[in-house]
Amino acid sequence: xxxxxxxxxxxxxxLILKRDENDKFPFSFGKGxxxxxxxxxxxxxxxxxxx
Numbered sequence: 891x892x893x894x895x896x897x898x899x900x901x902x903x904x905l906i907l908k909r910d911e912n913d914k915f916p917f918s919f920g921k922g923x924x925x926x927x928x929x930x931x932x933x934x935x936x937x938x939x940x941x
Contacts, residue, residue, distance in 0.1 A: 893908040897918065906918040919927070927934065 893911060895906040895908065897904040897906050902920050904918045904920055905924060906916050908916040
């Protein structure tokens with residue numbers, strides 16, 4: 891299970907996703923990219939499931 895944390899960059903909220911507690915390269919994004927992800931969730935899911 892991944893780890894979800896919240897942070898801030900230059901006064902803007904961030905969502906930080908980690909594979910585990912020692913993840914050296916977490917995936918972080920703000921609200922603008924979060925909206926893009928949710929609007930395109932089906933395409934992202936399809937991409938992730940491709941071989």
